[in-house]
Amino acid sequence: MNLTGRFITFIIKRILKILCKVEGAKLESVPRQGPLLLVFNHINFLDIPLIYTLLLPRNICGIAKKETWNNWFLRILAKVWGAIPIDRETPSISTFREAGKALKEKKILCIAPEGTRSGTGVLAKGYQGVVFLPYKIVPQY
Template identity: 40%
Template sequence: MKLSERMINSLLRTFFRLFFRIDRSELAKVPQAGPLLMMVNHTSNLEGPMLYAFLQPRPLHAIAKQELWEHKFMAYLMNTWKSIPVDRQNMGRSTMDACFKVLDEQHILAIAPEGTRSKDGCLQEGKGGVAFIAHKKDVPMIPVVVMGFNSFSKNIKRLKRTVITIKVGEVFEIIQKGGRIDGDTRQALADEIMLRLAMLMPNERRGHYKDHPISFTLTKTVKA
């Protein structure tokens, strides 16, 4: 790791410790070796940096909207963290190849299966693109829920630290191996991934999946 990267990461950890109260005990559930797709809910631009900083030395790469590279400082950070730019309207081949490379290198690939940030902190419908990556690479997945960042702007005005809750679910994998899946199956798989996140959240935060029956036919929990 380069000196500049170590300095940025140290500043990040200091920032999170100063302005937030984070119980990181759940992160111990994240496997320490092997390729892993980390499915994370998305309410803020801070989830990725926090997970990146506190999961070290485990290498983590995140998919991020390509607009972040339009600003020099953010582009520098994204490149330092080896993030993968994505066009949210069209996940192209170069993005897919970059994702596959991360997994081939036995690292963590963090994805927000909702595709865009939730303004109210509730879950949105999952996107089929994440299901394509999951099916294509056939690697273990883990659901991670982060709650609390949407209160940061209000709390900082009151000089109050924001409480961040992290919940990590069980590792799971796709049942059907190989072959091709159609659009309907991709969406059904995306929904199952989102349900794994929903199970870690209070009912009022489940949003699109609040009244969705909890049933898994395309994925199964991996026994430790």
């Protein structure tokens, strides 16, 4: 990550420490090295920055809806954090190739299989694409 990315991440981490109290994160279940598919229930817009900053210094990326790049601030975060765009209506094989490449590079790949925020915390029906990535999965709830 370049200097700008580290600065943005530092600021976001500080803001989150003020805004959020994280309990029961079970970070001990996350291996310190090697590829990992981290599957989580996407509850609200803070999930992604919290997961990302809590797992530092691990190399992390995630799959994000293509509409993320329509917002200037989210586009910056997506670029800095190496997000992989997905078209939720017609997902392409290239998205899964990029995801596989990230795992081969021993990154943590974050994915919310529901494809959107639940808002309630109740797990909704997920998409099955995640099962095509043959790596160790650590569910986070």
